[in-house]
Amino acid sequence: MESRIKVAGHPLHQMLIVFPLGLLATAAVFDILYLITDRVIWTHAAYYMIGAGLIGGFVAAVPGWIDWRAIPRGTRANRVGLVHGIGNVVVLGLFALSWLLRRPAPEAPPTEAIVAGLVGMAIATFTGWLGGELVGRLGVGVDDGAHLDAPSSLSALPAGAEARGVPRAAMGGHDRRSRPAAPYSGVERRTAGSMR
Ligand code: HEM
Numbered sequence: 001m002e003s004r005i006k007v008a009g010h011p012l013h014q015m016l017i018v019f020p021l022g023l024l025a026t027a028a029v030f031d032i033l034y035l036i037t038d039r040v041i042w043t044h045a046a047y048y049m050i051g052a053g054l055i056g057g058f059v060a061a062v063p064g065w066i067d068w069r070a071i072p073r074g075t076r077a078n079r080v081g082l083v084h085g086i087g088n089v090v091v092l093g094l095f096a097l098s099w100l101l102r103r104p105a106p107e108a109p110p111t112e113a114i115v116a117g118l119v120g121m122a123i124a125t126f127t128g129w130l131g132g133e134l135v136g137r138l139g140v141g142v143d144d145g146a147h148l149d150a151p152s153s154l155s156a157l158p159a160g161a162e163a164r165g166v167p168r169a170a171m172g173g174h175d176r177r178s179r180p181a182a183p184y185s186g187v188e189r190r191t192a193g194s195m196r
Pocket of ligand 1: 014020056058061067082084086128130132135136140
């Protein structure tokens, strides 16, 4: 299902989420380094990274919300998107609390501030997985008809167009896009067999 907000042919939400995820996750790691080393440079850096991550998170949430609204109701994708979206707002709320608690003295945050960030990061692991489920499993934010030889997103052609003008006969008569997928690949079947 195609994204509603794209830049240079790609979904804007997927471009923007790297900022909150990267900044907030690294801030949580820095807090852990502070707990281990007792060096304030880590908490000082974490304070600014959380601030930047929060701004990035609220900006990224907007195209995500717009894409979610376009998913038909009653589908699994709609439910997964709802949990993903609400979960991420909770994550941002926890980091906002963490940031506010640090504000009076960023170099010496209270324990509650560090705990709020770590809990937020734990939840983000799950909500991030749900985001991957939306794209990789449920096809949200994936162009309709996408296939391994699709033309560039910057071309005027739809994703389902014929591969680089290669005639179907040259591909052994196969259209890779429409070839039915086997329920399990050979590798998976072998693995399953060896586990029995
Ligand atoms: C700001 C915090 C958020 C973060 C960190 C985040 C993170 C993610 C991630 C990691 C993906 C998977 C991207 C991929 O695999 O390429 C994703 C996809 C998605 N998210 Fe979010 N998300 C956030 C907020 C939201 C909100 C508030 C909504 C609205 C309900 C939402 C709706 C979606 C949708 C519909 C997708 C499918 C892909 C797309 O439409 O581009 N997200 N998100």
